[in-house]
C-alpha cells in the first residue's frame with residue numbers, strides 16, 4: 353500500500369502535505385489529513401474513496417476553489433497560496449477548466465456560444481483551430497446552433513466538456529461528471545474525456561463514486577479519512593470495486 357506518492361515534476365497539478373480542517377473544537381473535521389499527490393500531465397486521473405473521505409475537498413483545494421489550512425497546492429509550478437484573489441481568479445479562468453455534475457449551461461445561448469463563453473467573458477478569442485477540433489472531438493458539429501434545452505443530458509454534458517477545454521487549460525477538473533446521466537450517456541462522456549486526454553495531451557482529474565467511471569481513467573488514486581491510501585494504474589471496474597470494498601466495507605458511499 354502506498355501512502356505517499358512521488359511528486360512528479362511533470363504534474364499538471366499537485367498538493368503537498370495538504371491539510372484542510374473545517375470548524376474547530378468539538379466540531380473540527382480534518383477533511384484532508386496530510387496528502388501529497390501529483391496529477392500527471394497528459395493523463396486522466398480519477399479520485400475515489402468512501403463518502404466523506406475528502407475527494408471533493410481535495411479537488412476544490414487543488415483547483416483553487418478553496419484554500420488549504422496548511423501545505424501547498426500547485427497548478428504547474430504556480431503555488432496557489434502565494435496568489436492574491438485577483439491572480440487566483442485569473443489562474444482559475446485561464447489555466448483551469450471545470451465540469452460539474454449539473455451541466456451549468458446558459459439556456460439562452462447556443463451550443464457554440466456556451467462553448468466559447470469563458471473566452472468571451474475574458475475578452476479573448478482563443479485558438480479557433482483548437483476550438484474547431486474540439487467540436488469534432490465532442491461530436492457536436494451538427495448541434496452548434498441549438499439551445500441546451502434541445503439537447504439530451506449527454507449532449508449537454510459534452511458541451512460542458514468542450515467549454516472546459518476551450519481555453520486550453522493546464523488541467524480540467526471534473527466533479528461527478530456523469531452523476532446526472534443515464535449509464536449510456538455517462539459512458540459517452542467518460543469515453544470523451546479519455547479521448548480528449550489521449551488525442552490532445554490534455555490533463556483531466558475526476559472525482560467519482562463509480563468504479564465503472566473510474567475504469568476510464570489511466571490511474572485511480574484512493575482516499576480514506578482524508579489520506580491517500582493507494583494508487584492503481586490501468587484500472588478495471590472489478591479491481592476498483594474490490595479496492596473500494598476493502599476501504600468501505602459497509603458501502604457507505606452514495607450509489
Ligand SMILES: Nc1ncnc2c1ncn2[C@@H]1O[C@H](COP(=O)(O)OP(=O)(O)OP(=O)(O)O)[C@@H](O)[C@H]1O
Pocket residue numbers: 374375381382383401402403404405406407408409410561605
Ligand atoms: N464546508 C464544510 N464544512 C464543514 N465540514 C465539511 C465541509 N465540507 C466538507 N466537510 C467535511 O469534510 C469531510 C470530507 O468531505 P468531502 O465532501 O471532501 O468528502 P467526499 O469524499 O467528497 O464525500 P462524498 O463522496 O460524500 O461527496 C466530510 O467529513 C465532510 O462532512
